[in-house]
Amino acid sequence: xxxxxxxxxxxxxxxxxxxxxxxxxxxxxxxxxxxxxxxxxxxxxxxxxxxxxxxxxxxxxxxxxxxxxxxxxxxxxxxxxxxxxxxxxxxxxxxxxxxxxxxxxxxxxxxxxxxxxxxxxxxxxxxxxxxxxxxxxxxxxxxxxxxxxxxxxxxxxxxxxxxxxxxxxxxxxxxxxxxxxxxxxxxxxxxxxxxxxxxxxxxxxxxxxxxxxxxxxxxxxxxxxxxxxxxxxxxxxxxxxxxxxxxxxxxxxxxxxxxxxxxxxxxxxxxxxxxxxxxxxxxxxxxxxxxxxxxxxxxxxxxxxxxxxxxxxxxxxxxxxxxxxxxxxxxxxxxxxxxxxxxxxxxxxxxxxxxxxxxxxxxxxxxxxxxxxxxxxxxxxxxxxxxxxxxxxxxxxxxxxxxxxxxxxxxxxxxxx
Amino acid sequence: xxxxxxxxxxxxxxxxxxxxxxxxxxxxxxxxxxxxxxxxxxxxxxxxxxxxxxxxxxxxxxxxxxxxxxxxxxxxxxxxxxxxxxxxxxxxxxxxxxxxxxxxxxxxxxxxxxxxxxxxxxxxxxxxxxxxxxxxxxxxxxxxxxxxxxxxxxxxxxxxxxxxxxxxxxxxxxxxxxxxxxxxxxxxxxxxxxxxxxxxxxxxxxxxxxxxxxxxxxxxxxxxxxxxxxxxxxxxxxxxxxxxxxxxxxxxxxxxxxxxxxxxxxxxxxxxxxxxxxxxxxxxxxxxxxxxxxxxxxxxxxxxxxxxxxxxxxxxxxxxxxxxxxxxxxxxxxxxxxxxxxxxxxxxxxxxxxxxxxxxxxxxxxxxxxxxxxxxxxxxxxxxxxxxxxxxxxxxxxxxxxxxxxxxxxxxxxxxx
Numbered sequence: 001x002x003x004x005x006x007x008x009x010x011x012x013x014x015x016x017x018x019x020x021x022x023x024x025x026x027x028x029x030x031x032x033x034x035x036x037x038x039x040x041x042x043x044x045x046x047x048x049x050x051x052x053x054x055x056x057x058x059x060x061x062x063x064x065x066x067x068x069x070x071x072x073x074x075x076x077x078x079x080x081x082x083x084x085x086x087x088x089x090x091x092x093x094x095x096x097x098x099x100x101x102x103x104x105x106x107x108x109x110x111x112x113x114x115x116x117x118x119x120x121x122x123x124x125x126x127x128x129x130x131x132x133x134x135x136x137x138x139x140x141x142x143x144x145x146x147x148x149x150x151x152x153x154x155x156x157x158x159x160x161x162x163x164x165x166x167x168x169x170x171x172x173x174x175x176x177x178x179x180x181x182x183x184x185x186x187x188x189x190x191x192x193x194x195x196x197x198x199x200x201x202x203x204x205x206x207x208x209x210x211x212x213x214x215x216x217x218x219x220x221x222x223x224x225x226x227x228x229x230x231x232x233x234x235x236x237x238x239x240x241x242x243x244x245x246x247x248x249x250x251x252x253x254x255x256x257x258x259x260x261x262x263x264x265x266x267x268x269x270x271x272x273x274x275x276x277x278x279x280x281x282x283x284x285x286x287x288x289x290x291x292x293x294x295x296x297x298x299x300x301x302x303x304x305x306x307x308x309x310x311x312x313x314x315x316x317x318x319x320x321x322x323x324x325x326x327x328x329x330x331x332x333x334x335x336x337x338x339x340x341x342x343x344x345x346x347x348x349x350x351x352x353x354x355x356x357x358x359x360x361x362x363x364x365x366x367x368x369x370x371x372x373x374x375x376x377x378x379x380x381x382x383x384x385x386x387x388x389x390x391x392x393x394x395x396x397x398x399x400x401x402x403x404x405x406x407x408x409x410x411x412x413x414x415x416x417x
Numbered sequence: 418x419x420x421x422x423x424x425x426x427x428x429x430x431x432x433x434x435x436x437x438x439x440x441x442x443x444x445x446x447x448x449x450x451x452x453x454x455x456x457x458x459x460x461x462x463x464x465x466x467x468x469x470x471x472x473x474x475x476x477x478x479x480x481x482x483x484x485x486x487x488x489x490x491x492x493x494x495x496x497x498x499x500x501x502x503x504x505x506x507x508x509x510x511x512x513x514x515x516x517x518x519x520x521x522x523x524x525x526x527x528x529x530x531x532x533x534x535x536x537x538x539x540x541x542x543x544x545x546x547x548x549x550x551x552x553x554x555x556x557x558x559x560x561x562x563x564x565x566x567x568x569x570x571x572x573x574x575x576x577x578x579x580x581x582x583x584x585x586x587x588x589x590x591x592x593x594x595x596x597x598x599x600x601x602x603x604x605x606x607x608x609x610x611x612x613x614x615x616x617x618x619x620x621x622x623x624x625x626x627x628x629x630x631x632x633x634x635x636x637x638x639x640x641x642x643x644x645x646x647x648x649x650x651x652x653x654x655x656x657x658x659x660x661x662x663x664x665x666x667x668x669x670x671x672x673x674x675x676x677x678x679x680x681x682x683x684x685x686x687x688x689x690x691x692x693x694x695x696x697x698x699x700x701x702x703x704x705x706x707x708x709x710x711x712x713x714x715x716x717x718x719x720x721x722x723x724x725x726x727x728x729x730x731x732x733x734x735x736x737x738x739x740x741x742x743x744x745x746x747x748x749x750x751x752x753x754x755x756x757x758x759x760x761x762x763x764x765x766x767x768x769x770x771x772x773x774x775x776x777x778x779x780x781x782x783x784x785x786x787x788x789x790x791x792x793x794x795x796x797x798x799x800x801x802x803x804x805x806x807x808x809x810x811x812x813x814x815x816x817x818x819x820x821x822x823x824x825x826x827x828x829x830x831x832x833x834x
Contacts, residue, residue: 015595016592016595043597044596044597047597048597073591074588074591074592075588075591075592075594075595076595079594079595079596079597080595080596081596081597082596163819163820166819166820167725167820167821168719168723168725170820170821170823171491171492171719171722171723171724171725172718172719172722174490174491174492174722174823175433175491175492175718175721175722177492177496177826178432178433178492178493178496178497179461179496179497179498179499180460180461180464180465180496180498203819203820204820206817206818206820207817207825208822208823208824208825209823209825295718297715297717297718297719298714298715298717300714300715301589301592301712301714302585302588302589302714304592305588305589305591305592306585306588307588308584308585308588308726309725309726311819388818388819391819391820392818392819393816393819394816396813399810399811400623401623401805401809402580402583402620402728402805402808402809402810403580403583403584403587403620403621403623403808404584404587405625406587406591406625406626407625408624408625408626409594
């Protein structure tokens with residue numbers, strides 16, 4: 001008989017991915033299978049928990065079919081937040097409040113699915129639990145399309161975003177060849193400081209596709225003049241030129257390229273200035289100065305929510321890291337993040353392990369300079385070999401009436417107190 | 418034994434769709450199966466033919482596997498053009514040139530896969546063949562994501578674009594709910610004069626999704642003030658508001674909404690001014706005047722090239738109209754376009770028929786006003802019932818190394834003369 005455990009709570013934080021709910025499914029199912037009494041879900045992460053907004057997940061995930069649907073549901077099922085806890089020394093009250101809510105719910109295990117900032121939350125909560133003698137165990141479950149988390153070979157969420165980018169880049173390249181007229185297409189890809197996603201456009205290159213002509217990652221300083229010169233040269237040689245740029249490419253003076261536009265300033269759902277307009281700016285400049293037809297295509301939010309095409313490797317690993325976090329916490333670990341360790345490239349084998357969250361939080365992993373070519377306009381074969389295993393195989397959406405089915409959050413919100 | 422037939426030539430014209438190559442496959446396979454000696458493909462449609470650019474398709478489509486890949490390859494495999502033939506009375510020379518090229522190739526059957534403008538080409542060529550006593554038969558094969566062709570229940574290409582729009586609209590709606598912060602998202606959907614694609618966003622509405630809040634089609638005059646008022650009202654009631662607008666929405670004075678921006682003027686691959694910026698303009702206005710977070714998402718070219726998610730009904734019908742065109746031409750028809758006739762809604766049954774191309778060319782079919790609600794901000798149930806059968810089922814991409822495989826055009830161009 002499975003040992004009966006105390007209660008579990010799980011939250012999602014930061015930008016969503018196409019597979020973040022697979023990690024939630026992994027936490028939920030493993031916790032239930034291993035005897036957790038109740039599995040609570042925080043609504044909108046720690047921010048929602050502070051307002052005592054949470055649900056009993058069993059009221060929402062009622063069957064194995066629901067678990068399969070949850071794995072295939074885009075965006076954070078429980079809602080997310082961008083909320084950084086203060087330093088413990090600056091505001092102990094907020095910590096006391098969190099722990100009193102957790103105690104009231106008889107929570108013994110706390111899981112947080114997120115990126116850098118979210119691991120900071122795990123770090124602080126586990127530190128505080130040492131200070132106040134709490135027995136609650138805190139574990140981080142990695143996720144981010146940006147792949148910028150330290151210590152782990154890669155982050156769940158990245159593989160599916162890379163697969164999506166590779167697939168649509170192939171389609172857009174093909175689309176650019178349709179008319180017998182020279183044209184330049186600029187693709188704008190997410191990534192504020194790290195070029196993992198932009199580099200993934202190189203996946204398009206293969207036996208049936210030339211791939212994009214150039215890739216510009218934020219790791220290399222962007223020079224507008226040399227960019228224009230390169231485009232002009234390519235334009236002389238090729239009918240259709242396709243260039244991918246990261247939204248985060250920066251000039252030598254530190255300004256983002258998108259800041260060169262006099263355009264509209266967008267603010268995203270959590271108040272950050274959106275780095276949008278880089279492709280538009282460059283496409284317009286090419287149109288004016290090179291004199292050819294141009295297109296600017298923003299890959300936009302679909303990069304983090306296109307659950308209609310996901311990598312099976314990714315969605316499986318996302319589930320696994322959720323499950324591993326539960327297993328480790330139940331065995332006594334706390335203040336750790338689950339990481340993925342690549343044991344072998346070919347055949348691809350990856351296992352989970354644990355890592356001290358103090359060494360992960362707030363550290364940003366960038367693309368190594370040696371994985372970008374010397375000219376700074378493409379990634380190396382090593383880079384592509386690194387991503388390729390992460391985009392393998394598919395998990396077919398469950399289609400109803402012609403469209404992918406998701407698990408609908410029914411908003412049965414429980415407020416206590 | 419199959420009767421040996423003369424040579425066939427086929428071309429693709431106008432904007433591509435995700436399934437236009439399925440029609441090409443239908444023409445090729447049916448023509449070969451029914452005894453055609455050679456099947457030529459014009460490169461870049463009639464414009465390429467005038468430069469004697471064509472290929473022997475058997476050198477490129479070598480196996481049944483190639484046919485399956487071709488069906489799943491986005492964009493026009495043979496390349497496309499935007500080229501309108503002059504009136505016969507204005508320039509007989511160009512017609513003589515075309516017919517002399519066709520005669521040299523011993524072409525007896527001419528197929529053109531396209532929309533309104535392309536049917537104009539079939540009309541003029543078949544008219545001219547009557548004048549000059551040519552025995553060549555000319556048949557039109559319908560395609561367009563815009564669904565604006567007359568006489569046919571719908572056009573191949575529309576179902577897949579609608580399925581894509583429905584699927585990603587669901588994902589984006591879900592994504593908008595992720596943060597506990599009010600936001601408005603404006604989706605920009607293709608359709609210069611007809612709202613068939615924008616209306617397809619309503620497909621997102623179902624048991625697991627509320628669907629978009631409002632839809633604005635070009636068939637109804639767009640009023641910026643009343644739009645802003647409606648958004649403001651929704652914003653008061655809902656955390657996340659999602660509105661889809663057609664790129665072609667127009668003000669009462671006839672100007673496109675996107676012309677209100679002082680933004681960049683884009684020119685597309687064939688020199689038309691792109692109707693881009695509507696969503697950006699509206700999102701910025703909402704951000705400024707309503708004061709909430711906004712996002713503008715352009716669904717962009719993916720609408721016409723997302724072959725990674727297609728409707729099986731659509732891709733099958735695309736193949737069928739190609740095959741039907743061959744069958745009809747081989748049986749003696751000329752100057753006709755293949756149409757789809759819906760025999761029954763439930764169960765959905767659609768058959769092919771022929772229609773006089775003179776009655777089709779240059780006629781634009783819009784969304785009937787009664788399929789848009791009185792307020793002009795959503796489509797009716799009838800509209801959704803009309804599209805729903807067209808998006809059913811999938812044709813799985815053939816995946817290699819993690820990405821959809823396409824048939825690569827190897828550029829074995831044959832030039833004669």
